[in-house]
Amino acid sequence: EAQVTQNPRYLITVTGKKLTVTCSQNMNHEYMSWYRQDPGLGLRQIYYSMNVEVTDKGDVPEGYKVSRKEKRNFPLILESPSPNQTSLYFCASRGLADLQETQYFGPGTRLLVL
Amino acid sequence: AQSVTQLGSHVSVSEGALVLLRCNYSSSVPPYLFWYVQYPNQGLQLLLKYTTGATLVKGINGFEAEFKKSETSFHLTKPSAHMSDAAEYFCAVSDARTNFGNEKLTFGTGTRLTIIP
Numbered sequence: 001e002a003q004v005t006q007n008p009r010y011l012i013t014v015t016g017k018k019l020t021v022t023c024s025q026n027m028n029h030e031y032m033s034w035y036r037q038d039p040g041l042g043l044r045q046i047y048y049s050m051n052v053e054v055t056d057k058g059d060v061p062e063g064y065k066v067s068r069k070e071k072r073n074f075p076l077i078l079e080s081p082s083p084n085q086t087s088l089y090f091c092a093s094r095g096l097a098d099l100q101e102t103q104y105f106g107p108g109t110r111l112l113v114l
Numbered sequence: 115a116q117s118v119t120q121l122g123s124h125v126s127v128s129e130g131a132l133v134l135l136r137c138n139y140s141s142s143v144p145p146y147l148f149w150y151v152q153y154p155n156q157g158l159q160l161l162l163k164y165t166t167g168a169t170l171v172k173g174i175n176g177f178e179a180e181f182k183k184s185e186t187s188f189h190l191t192k193p194s195a196h197m198s199d200a201a202e203y204f205c206a207v208s209d210a211r212t213n214f215g216n217e218k219l220t221f222g223t224g225t226r227l228t229i230i231p
Binding site: 103 | 123155157158160219220221223224
């Protein structure tokens with residue numbers, strides 16, 4: 001089954017404690033992205049990746065890092081989380097399947113930074 | 115720079131009535147335009163997208179949207195609302211100069227659609 005998985009789904013942490021949210025897709029998609037969703041603000045793109053070792057900033061990259069060492073994985077790293085990074089995070093991937101473009105979002109990771 | 119404005123953060127329609135969700139965009143370059151749906155506690159699903167060609171785009175679940183360049187609009191419609199359409203809908207824009215956009219998507223703030231039985 002084609003899917004994007006994220007772990008953990010829920011996380012409570014404290015300010016300054018480094019954390020990583022993993023994202024993995026099983027569709028061999030080239031494009032992957034991270035978004036955060038906040039009430040009244042919709043989704044804002046944090047980082048995206050066009051392929052392995054190719055990443056670029058979205059609209060709100062401050063306080064986040066990403067890496068794309070393998071095609072299937074695109075982890076989101078918060079080196080020193082702060083309360084304003086409390087949010088719902090979504091990973092997404094996009095690519096071709098049977099000559100049709102497909103896009104999938106993960107189920108979301110709800111993060112609370114105390 | 116690109117931006118998206120969705121008029122009406124909440125829209126209620128009766129079951130069987132027309133659904134109209136408004137989206138206006140601002141873009142200095144040719145846009146690609148998208149509508150996504152988010153059901154409670156789920157990720158987003160692509161409903162439809164406009165890239166090039168026909169300006170009336172049909173998507174899943176009976177939804178369609180029309181790209182009107184002169185009005186910088188991409189409103190989403192469905193002739194007859196169903197209870198299962200209750201969800202949050204997001205309009206998004208990206209830069210058309212780089213194929214399916216360059217993956218830098220800018221979203222609107224969303225419209226929550228409620229269906230009245």
